[in-house]
Every structure is written in C-alpha cells, then in structure tokens.
C-alpha cells in the first residue's frame with residue numbers, strides 16, 4: 436500500500452474516545468473489509484453474550500459463577516440491589532480506611548503513622564496492584580508499597596531486610612481471593628514470624644482481602660486483624676484490580692481510585708457499543724483474531740513507550756493467557772486456544788529483541804502504547820530543538836514503520852498521559868477485548884483449570900517429601916535414592932525423590948548426600 440492509501444486507511448480505521456483522549460489505531464493490521472464482514476456474525480453473538488454477562492448470566496459455567504467486574508465501576512449495573520449496595524459500601528470503607536491510615540487515626544501501636552505497606556499476594560492478587568503502583572504511585576507516597584508475590588525465601592528476606600528499621604510502622608495486606616493459595620499463605624506466615632521476632636503483634640498490622648469465610652478470613656477474624664475487606668465470588672483474580680484487591684493498596688498509596696474507576700467506567704460504556712468499528716475492544720479482538728487466524732498463531736508483543744507502564748505487559752500476560760489459554764472450547768472440543776503475550780518497554784527493547792521482530796520469525800504482532808505527554812513541565816533540549824521525548828516518540832514511529840515495511844503488523848494505543856483515569860481505561864479496554872475474543876473463539880475465559888494441575892502436582896511432591904523423610908528417620912544406614920524410593924512406596928518417583936533430597940541437602944535440612952553429585956545413582960543418603 437502506498438503512503439497515500441495508508442494515510443487513508445489510518446483515518447478510516449482510527450478510533451478516538453474524546454472523553455478519555457484515547458486513540459486506537461489498527462490500520463497496520465492488514466485485514467480487509469471482507470475479513471471484517473466475515474466476522475460479523477461472531478461479533479453479533481459476542482455483543483449479545485456480553486450483554487447477558489453484564490446482566491448477571493452465569494458466564495463461567497464450569498464454576499457456576501457470574502462475571503461481574505464491570506459492576507465494580509458502575510454498581511448500578513449489578514443484577515441485585517444487594518450487590519449494588521455491597522459494592523458501594525466496600526468502596527466507602529476502603530476510602531475511609533485509607534484516609535484514617537494516612538492521617539494517623541489508625542496507627543501502629545508503637546508509631547504515630549504507618550509509613551510502609553507490604554502487599555502479599557500472587558497472580559491476580561498481585562499483578563494489578565504491582566502494575567498500578569508502578570504506573571501511578573506518587574514519587575513520595577503517603578505509604579510506600581513493597582510486594583511479596585512468590586514463595587521464594589530469598590525474595591521474602593529481601594523485602595523484610597529493606598524494611599527492617601520500619602517494620603514497626605509497616606502495614607501488611609494479605610490478598611487472596613480463595614484464601615488458600617500456598618504462596619501468599621507462606622508469605623503471610625513468614626512475615627508473621629518476622630513481626631513476632633521484633634516483638635510486634637502481627638494482628639495490629641494486618642489486613643485481609645479475601646472471600647468472606649475463606650480460611651484467610653477465618654484467621655483474620657479469629658485473630659482480630661486491623662481490617663478485613665471482601666473479595667467477591669463473581670470477580671475473577673485477573674479482573675480484580677477494581678475490587679478491594681487493587682483499590683486498597685492503591686488508595687493507601689494516595690492514588691485516586693475514584694478516577695481509576697471513572698476511567699474504567701467510561702471505557703466500559705465505549706466497549707459496550709455493538710458496532711465493531713466504533714468499539715475499541717472489538718477492534719482489538721478483531722485484530723487479534725485476524726493476526727492469529729482465531730487460533731493464537733501469533734504472539735502479542737506489548738511495548739509501552741513509557742517507563743511507568745513497564746508492568747503492563749506482565750499484567751496483560753495473566754489477563755490474556757490465563758483467560759484465553761484453554762485446551763477445550765465451550766462444546767468440549769479440543770482446541771488448544773490462547774495468545775502468548777510478552778513485552779517490556781520501548782525504546783529499551785529496541786536494543787534487545789526488536790532485531791528479531793523486524794527480521795526474524797514473523798510469529799507475532801506488536802502493540803505499541805504511546806503516551807503523548809512526555810513529562811510534567813518543560814523538557815531540556817538534547818540537540819537544538821530536540822528533546823528526549825522527541826527521540827522516544829521518533830523511536831515509536833520508527834519501530835512501527837520498520838515493522839510494517841517488513842510485513843509485521845502492529846496496533847497502536849495512544850493515551851494523553853499516564854493518570855488514574857487512563858490506567859483505569861486501559862485495564863477496562865483489555866478486560867473487554869479478552870472477554871469478546873473469548874466469545875469469538877468459543878471458550879470460557881473465566882476459569883483456569885490448567886493451573887490446578889500444577890498446584891496438585893506440587894502438593895503431591897510435598898507429600899512425597901514427608902514420606903521420604905519418614906523413611907530416612909527410621910534408617911540407621913545410608914541408602915541409595917532407589918532404595919529410598921522403594922521403601923517410600925514410590926519406586927516410580929525416583930527422580931522426584933532425588934530432587935527433593937538434593938534440595939534438602941543444599942539447605943542443610945538434616946539430609947546428607949555422599950558420593951558423586953553428578954551421578955545420582957551413586958549417592959548414599961542418610962539423615963544427619
């Protein structure tokens with residue numbers, strides 16, 4: 436296509452949301468009108484199903500759940516007055532709590548103010564809060580946030596070491612919808628021990644965000660924690676940023692949560708429009724479908740050209756891949772759906788993997804996120820008449836053009852600045868695009884059966900570890916790994932047992948391995 440035709444295509448397909456100042460450009464996705472027309476029946480169904488979902492239909496059939504994250508930013512849409520009231524009340528409670536913490540009306544036993552907050556959670560109970568903190572937290576927030584989002588002992592130590600002089604003024608959020616996920620539970624138990632080690636009463640620092648009556652909720656209630664906020668059954672982890680999961684940490688950092696909700700609501704209104712060309716989420720879903728033939732054949736590379744949006748790609752990775760990565764469709768057919776998402780930030784990635792994007796395997800489409808405002812206030816000149824922001828803007832345009840010239844497609848999302856409204860809008864835009872795409876390819880975008888398999892396998896390994904330890908505690912002579920496996924009644928698990936033993940040995944956990952470490956079958960194992 437020549438420059439004139441491209442300029443025309445750009446204008447034909449440009450979506451602009453006036454209230455948000457948000458542009459979506461899908462002109463560099465090379466679909467034609469016939470393709471758009473061919474998808475119209477699928478989109479008719481997607482818009483109709485989405486309307487039912489918003490009215491409270493059971494849109495997650497496996498788990499028999501409603502899908503209500505859209506109600507969080509427009510509580511009047513909730514299907515019952517009780518739900519509306521619950522959403523409104525929780526929001527008010529969050530704001531009141533954050534204000535009291537910030538003013539010192541709620542303060543720790545040995546200090547006038549809370550200065551820091553540790554947020555413990557994983558997946559949907561961490562990625563949204565982490566993304567929003569990076570994007571929106573002021574440089575000098577009323578409370579500085581730190582995250583524990585893994586079961587990595589060294590990672591936990593690192594966070595606690597940073598805070599060792601401030602632990603007495605550090606609030607702890609324990610976030611888990613189910614209230615039973617091992618990683619946040621481990622984090623909570625370790626942090627609790629650290630508080631006890633400093634003679635601090637954990638309950639006076641701890642806040643639970645979880646489903647009412649979950650195990651976590653029961654612990655928080657019985658130990659009289661500082662506060663408890665509800666996470667609803669009808670909000671999935673990966674779409675929970677606008678529930679207490681995201682709003683409590685955001686509010687504590689002084690982020691304008693009402694503006695974030697407003698931005699999301701405005702975007703929801705725009706993405707409810709049942710007209711592909713005038714609905715930015717539908718345009719995204721259309722582009723994804725086109726690029727990967729509705730089978731995820733191409734990866735989504737997300738490149739925000741703004742440091743504060745660094746974690747957007749990681750956030751989208753869960754939202755897109757946990758939602759769309761499914762073995763079966765809604766009719767039970769094996770389909771192996773999904774879209775792989777990765778990315779970091781522009782122009783940094785220009786000097787990392789963009790070489791492959793431009794010239795290597797053409798197995799992706801790019802999503803460039805552009806922010807029009809360079810910074811607050813004027814910029815110094817780097818060269819005569821040129822600022823660092825001009826360079827960044829030039830790099831974005833240059834990458835888009837260089838990719839297109841080599842038949843690599845891209846989408847560009849442009850926002851005027853990174854603020855609570857635009858971040859809320861971006862989250863809502865992608866939530867809806869994922870929902871629509873899920874319907875286009877006929878999968879349940881709201882469950883995650885695959886994750887359960889890994890969780891069960893991990894639990895089985897821990898069970899095996901106890902059996903192995905029980906065997907070794909009874910033994911007086913050293914045994915080979917095979918003999919241990921035999922005695923533990925797990926002869927077919929010898930490799931897993933070897934790895935358990937190696938881990939225990941390395942961490943001085945009372946297991947001694949003797950022999951050639953490079954030849955597992957030569958090892959003699961004993962309990963010390």
Ligand SMILES: O=P(O)(O)OC[C@H]1O[C@](O)(CO)[C@@H](O)[C@@H]1O
Nearest residue numbers: 558559560611612613616672886
């Ligand atoms: O909030 P929870 O229940 O601890 O779950 C954390 C994460 O684990 C998953 O259930 C599975 O990875 C995610 O969907 C969820 O975001």
